[in-house]
Amino acid sequence: MRKKIVAGNWKMNKTFEQADELMSDIMDQLEQTELNRDVQLIVCPPFPYLELCTDYANDSYFAVGAQNVSDQERGAYTGEVSAEMLKSFELVDYCIVGHSERRSYYGETDAIVAAKVNRLLAAEITPIVCCGEVLAEREAGKQFDVVRRQITDGLFHLDADLFKGIVIAYEPVWAIGTGKTATPDQAQEIHAFIRQLICEKYGNEIAQDTTILYGGSCKPSNAKELFANPDVDGGLIGGASLKADEFIAIAKAF
Numbered sequence: 001m002r003k004k005i006v007a008g009n010w011k012m013n014k015t016f017e018q019a020d021e022l023m024s025d026i027m028d029q030l031e032q033t034e035l036n037r038d039v040q041l042i043v044c045p046p047f048p049y050l051e052l053c054t055d056y057a058n059d060s061y062f063a064v065g066a067q068n069v070s071d072q073e074r075g076a077y078t079g080e081v082s083a084e085m086l087k088s089f090e091l092v093d094y095c096i097v098g099h100s101e102r103r104s105y106y107g108e109t110d111a112i113v114a115a116k117v118n119r120l121l122a123a124e125i126t127p128i129v130c131c132g133e134v135l136a137e138r139e140a141g142k143q144f145d146v147v148r149r150q151i152t153d154g155l156f157h158l159d160a161d162l163f164k165g166i167v168i169a170y171e172p173v174w175a176i177g178t179g180k181t182a183t184p185d186q187a188q189e190i191h192a193f194i195r196q197l198i199c200e201k202y203g204n205e206i207a208q209d210t211t212i213l214y215g216g217s218c219k220p221s222n223a224k225e226l227f228a229n230p231d232v233d234g235g236l237i238g239g240a241s242l243k244a245d246e247f248i249a250i251a252k253a254f
Protein backbone atom coordinates (compact mmCIF):
# COMPACT_ATOMS: atom_id res chain seq x y z
CA MET A 1 0.00 0.00 0.00
CA ARG A 2 1.33 3.43 -0.87
CA LYS A 3 2.34 5.88 1.83
CA LYS A 4 -0.03 8.67 2.89
CA ILE A 5 1.83 11.90 3.56
CA VAL A 6 1.05 15.32 4.96
CA ALA A 7 4.06 17.60 4.42
CA GLY A 8 4.40 21.20 5.58
CA ASN A 9 6.40 23.61 3.43
CA TRP A 10 7.28 26.56 5.67
CA LYS A 11 8.89 28.43 2.76
CA MET A 12 10.91 31.51 3.86
CA ASN A 13 8.97 32.11 7.07
CA LYS A 14 9.74 32.22 10.81
CA THR A 15 12.69 33.39 12.88
CA PHE A 16 14.60 30.75 14.83
CA GLU A 17 12.53 31.46 17.96
CA GLN A 18 9.27 31.27 16.02
CA ALA A 19 10.37 28.01 14.38
CA ASP A 20 11.15 26.58 17.81
CA GLU A 21 7.73 27.69 19.05
CA LEU A 22 5.99 26.11 16.05
CA MET A 23 7.79 22.81 16.56
CA SER A 24 6.97 22.85 20.23
CA ASP A 25 3.29 23.55 19.39
CA ILE A 26 3.30 20.68 16.88
CA MET A 27 4.70 18.35 19.57
CA ASP A 28 1.98 19.50 22.01
CA GLN A 29 -0.71 18.90 19.40
CA LEU A 30 0.68 15.47 18.62
CA GLU A 31 0.54 14.54 22.30
CA GLN A 32 -3.09 15.53 22.54
CA THR A 33 -4.23 14.03 19.24
CA GLU A 34 -4.85 10.52 18.02
CA LEU A 35 -3.42 10.53 14.49
CA ASN A 36 -3.64 7.76 11.95
CA ARG A 37 -0.15 6.27 12.28
CA ASP A 38 -0.20 5.26 8.63
CA VAL A 39 0.13 8.94 7.74
CA GLN A 40 3.70 10.21 7.48
CA LEU A 41 3.98 13.78 8.76
CA ILE A 42 6.86 15.82 7.33
CA VAL A 43 8.01 19.34 8.16
CA CYS A 44 10.13 21.21 5.61
CA PRO A 45 11.69 24.23 7.34
CA PRO A 46 14.25 26.65 5.88
CA PHE A 47 17.82 25.26 5.88
CA PRO A 48 19.00 27.03 9.07
CA TYR A 49 16.28 25.29 11.11
CA LEU A 50 16.82 21.75 9.85
CA GLU A 51 18.82 20.78 12.91
CA LEU A 52 16.23 22.26 15.27
CA CYS A 53 13.54 20.19 13.55
CA THR A 54 15.57 16.99 13.42
CA ASP A 55 16.19 17.37 17.18
CA TYR A 56 12.42 17.37 17.71
CA ALA A 57 11.96 14.57 15.16
CA ASN A 58 14.33 12.40 17.15
CA ASP A 59 11.65 11.59 19.71
CA SER A 60 8.72 11.59 17.35
CA TYR A 61 7.39 9.82 14.34
CA PHE A 62 7.37 12.81 12.00
CA ALA A 63 10.09 13.30 9.42
CA VAL A 64 12.04 16.34 8.24
CA GLY A 65 12.54 17.55 4.69
CA ALA A 66 14.46 20.37 3.02
CA GLN A 67 12.86 22.79 0.58
CA ASN A 68 15.62 22.76 -2.02
CA VAL A 69 18.95 21.21 -2.95
CA SER A 70 21.74 22.05 -5.35
CA ASP A 71 21.90 20.34 -8.73
CA GLN A 72 25.71 20.26 -8.30
CA GLU A 73 27.65 17.75 -6.26
CA ARG A 74 30.03 20.02 -4.27
CA GLY A 75 32.50 22.86 -4.65
CA ALA A 76 32.45 26.52 -5.61
CA TYR A 77 28.69 27.15 -5.67
CA THR A 78 28.26 29.97 -3.17
CA GLY A 79 25.04 29.82 -1.24
CA GLU A 80 24.09 26.33 -2.39
CA VAL A 81 23.39 23.28 -0.23
CA SER A 82 24.23 19.83 -1.57
CA ALA A 83 22.38 16.55 -1.22
CA GLU A 84 25.44 15.17 0.58
CA MET A 85 25.15 17.98 3.18
CA LEU A 86 21.45 17.22 3.69
CA LYS A 87 22.30 13.56 4.07
CA SER A 88 24.84 14.39 6.78
CA PHE A 89 21.97 15.67 8.97
CA GLU A 90 20.87 12.02 9.08
CA LEU A 91 17.25 12.76 9.90
CA VAL A 92 16.61 14.78 6.74
CA ASP A 93 14.79 12.16 4.71
CA TYR A 94 12.87 14.25 2.16
CA CYS A 95 13.44 17.27 -0.07
CA ILE A 96 11.01 19.32 -2.15
CA VAL A 97 12.11 19.77 -5.78
CA GLY A 98 10.65 21.79 -8.63
CA HIS A 99 8.26 23.86 -6.53
CA SER A 100 6.51 26.37 -8.77
CA GLU A 101 8.13 29.24 -6.84
CA ARG A 102 11.56 27.82 -7.68
CA ARG A 103 10.52 27.29 -11.28
CA SER A 104 9.17 30.82 -11.73
CA TYR A 105 11.52 32.94 -9.54
CA TYR A 106 14.77 30.98 -9.94
CA GLY A 107 14.45 29.51 -13.42
CA GLU A 108 14.32 25.90 -12.30
CA THR A 109 13.78 23.94 -15.51
CA ASP A 110 12.75 20.32 -15.91
CA ALA A 111 16.40 19.50 -16.67
CA ILE A 112 17.48 21.10 -13.37
CA VAL A 113 14.69 19.23 -11.56
CA ALA A 114 15.99 15.99 -13.10
CA ALA A 115 19.55 16.76 -11.95
CA LYS A 116 18.37 17.56 -8.40
CA VAL A 117 16.34 14.37 -8.28
CA ASN A 118 19.46 12.40 -9.25
CA ARG A 119 21.54 14.05 -6.52
CA LEU A 120 18.89 13.34 -3.88
CA LEU A 121 18.41 9.72 -4.85
CA ALA A 122 22.18 9.19 -4.79
CA ALA A 123 22.11 10.53 -1.21
CA GLU A 124 19.13 8.31 -0.32
CA ILE A 125 16.84 11.29 0.27
CA THR A 126 13.30 11.07 -1.07
CA PRO A 127 12.51 13.84 -3.56
CA ILE A 128 9.02 15.34 -3.35
CA VAL A 129 8.75 16.48 -6.95
CA CYS A 130 6.24 19.25 -7.68
CA CYS A 131 4.37 19.73 -10.92
CA GLY A 132 1.37 21.79 -11.93
CA GLU A 133 0.05 24.31 -14.41
CA VAL A 134 -0.34 28.08 -14.14
CA LEU A 135 -3.75 29.71 -14.55
CA ALA A 136 -3.33 30.62 -18.23
CA GLU A 137 -2.40 27.01 -19.02
CA ARG A 138 -5.47 25.72 -17.13
CA GLU A 139 -7.70 28.22 -18.95
CA ALA A 140 -6.27 27.08 -22.28
CA GLY A 141 -6.94 23.43 -21.35
CA LYS A 142 -3.19 22.69 -21.36
CA GLN A 143 -2.89 21.30 -17.82
CA PHE A 144 -2.43 17.70 -18.99
CA ASP A 145 0.30 18.65 -21.50
CA VAL A 146 2.16 20.73 -18.90
CA VAL A 147 2.05 18.05 -16.23
CA ARG A 148 3.01 15.33 -18.75
CA ARG A 149 6.06 17.36 -19.81
CA GLN A 150 7.14 18.09 -16.21
CA ILE A 151 6.82 14.45 -15.17
CA THR A 152 8.39 13.04 -18.33
CA ASP A 153 11.34 15.43 -18.49
CA GLY A 154 11.90 15.64 -14.74
CA LEU A 155 11.49 11.98 -13.79
CA PHE A 156 11.18 9.48 -16.58
CA HIS A 157 14.94 9.18 -17.11
CA LEU A 158 14.98 7.12 -13.89
CA ASP A 159 15.01 3.36 -14.00
CA ALA A 160 12.13 1.61 -12.28
CA ASP A 161 14.04 0.90 -9.05
CA LEU A 162 15.02 4.52 -8.60
CA PHE A 163 11.58 5.78 -9.56
CA LYS A 164 10.14 3.84 -6.62
CA GLY A 165 11.91 6.35 -4.37
CA ILE A 166 9.90 9.33 -5.67
CA VAL A 167 6.96 11.23 -4.18
CA ILE A 168 5.03 13.53 -6.53
CA ALA A 169 3.07 16.64 -5.55
CA TYR A 170 0.50 18.04 -7.98
CA GLU A 171 0.21 21.74 -7.21
CA PRO A 172 -1.90 23.84 -9.59
CA VAL A 173 -0.01 27.14 -9.42
CA TRP A 174 -3.26 29.13 -9.48
CA ALA A 175 -4.20 27.51 -6.17
CA ILE A 176 -0.93 28.13 -4.31
CA GLY A 177 -1.28 30.77 -1.62
CA THR A 178 -4.35 32.21 -3.36
CA GLY A 179 -7.07 30.70 -1.19
CA LYS A 180 -8.44 29.10 -4.39
CA THR A 181 -8.39 25.33 -4.15
CA ALA A 182 -8.77 22.83 -6.96
CA THR A 183 -12.10 21.06 -6.59
CA PRO A 184 -11.82 17.44 -5.44
CA ASP A 185 -12.79 16.41 -9.00
CA GLN A 186 -10.10 18.59 -10.58
CA ALA A 187 -7.50 17.16 -8.19
CA GLN A 188 -8.60 13.56 -8.76
CA GLU A 189 -8.61 14.03 -12.54
CA ILE A 190 -4.96 15.12 -12.67
CA HIS A 191 -3.80 12.67 -10.00
CA ALA A 192 -5.35 9.80 -11.97
CA PHE A 193 -3.71 11.17 -15.12
CA ILE A 194 -0.28 11.23 -13.41
CA ARG A 195 -0.78 7.69 -12.13
CA GLN A 196 -1.69 6.58 -15.65
CA LEU A 197 1.49 8.18 -17.04
CA ILE A 198 3.52 6.27 -14.43
CA CYS A 199 1.65 3.08 -15.30
CA GLU A 200 2.46 3.47 -19.00
CA LYS A 201 6.14 4.02 -18.23
CA TYR A 202 6.80 1.70 -15.27
CA GLY A 203 3.77 -0.61 -15.03
CA ASN A 204 0.75 -0.76 -12.78
CA GLU A 205 2.46 -2.03 -9.64
CA ILE A 206 4.81 0.94 -9.43
CA ALA A 207 2.01 3.34 -10.41
CA GLN A 208 -0.19 2.01 -7.60
CA ASP A 209 2.69 2.33 -5.11
CA THR A 210 3.57 5.95 -5.97
CA THR A 211 2.41 8.58 -3.49
CA ILE A 212 0.87 11.62 -5.21
CA LEU A 213 0.14 14.63 -2.99
CA TYR A 214 -2.14 17.58 -3.67
CA GLY A 215 -0.94 21.12 -2.91
CA GLY A 216 -2.66 24.48 -3.22
CA SER A 217 -4.56 26.23 -0.42
CA CYS A 218 -5.22 22.94 1.35
CA LYS A 219 -6.65 23.66 4.81
CA PRO A 220 -8.59 21.90 7.57
CA SER A 221 -11.91 22.83 5.91
CA ASN A 222 -11.15 21.19 2.56
CA ALA A 223 -8.57 18.50 3.35
CA LYS A 224 -11.09 15.76 4.04
CA GLU A 225 -12.83 15.97 0.68
CA LEU A 226 -9.55 16.32 -1.20
CA PHE A 227 -7.97 13.33 0.57
CA ALA A 228 -11.11 11.24 0.04
CA ASN A 229 -10.23 10.91 -3.64
CA PRO A 230 -8.78 7.52 -4.56
CA ASP A 231 -5.65 8.97 -6.20
CA VAL A 232 -4.94 11.75 -3.69
CA ASP A 233 -2.51 10.39 -1.11
CA GLY A 234 -2.15 13.46 1.08
CA GLY A 235 -1.04 17.04 0.82
CA LEU A 236 1.85 19.43 0.48
CA ILE A 237 0.76 22.29 2.70
CA GLY A 238 2.09 25.85 2.58
CA GLY A 239 0.31 28.56 4.58
CA ALA A 240 -1.64 26.20 6.83
CA SER A 241 1.56 24.41 7.92
CA LEU A 242 2.70 27.55 9.74
CA LYS A 243 0.12 27.00 12.49
CA ALA A 244 0.39 23.78 14.48
CA ASP A 245 -3.37 23.38 15.02
CA GLU A 246 -4.14 23.76 11.29
CA PHE A 247 -1.33 21.46 10.21
CA ILE A 248 -2.38 18.72 12.61
CA ALA A 249 -6.06 19.21 11.75
CA ILE A 250 -5.14 18.55 8.09
CA ALA A 251 -3.26 15.40 9.09
CA LYS A 252 -6.37 14.31 10.98
CA ALA A 253 -8.41 14.56 7.76
CA PHE A 254 -7.34 10.98 6.94
Ligand code: PEP
Pocket (backbone or CB within 6 Å): 009, 171, 175, 176, 177, 178, 179, 215, 216, 217, 218, 236, 237, 238, 239, 240
Ligand atom coordinates in the same frame (compact mmCIF):
# COMPACT_ATOMS: atom_id res chain seq x y z
C1 PEP B 1 2.85 25.27 -1.56
O1 PEP B 1 3.45 26.30 -1.78
O2 PEP B 1 3.40 24.16 -1.74
C2 PEP B 1 1.47 25.36 -1.11
C3 PEP B 1 0.70 24.33 -1.29
O3 PEP B 1 1.09 26.55 -0.55
P1 PEP B 1 -0.36 26.93 0.04
O4 PEP B 1 -0.83 25.75 0.85
O5 PEP B 1 -0.11 28.14 0.89
O6 PEP B 1 -1.25 27.19 -1.12
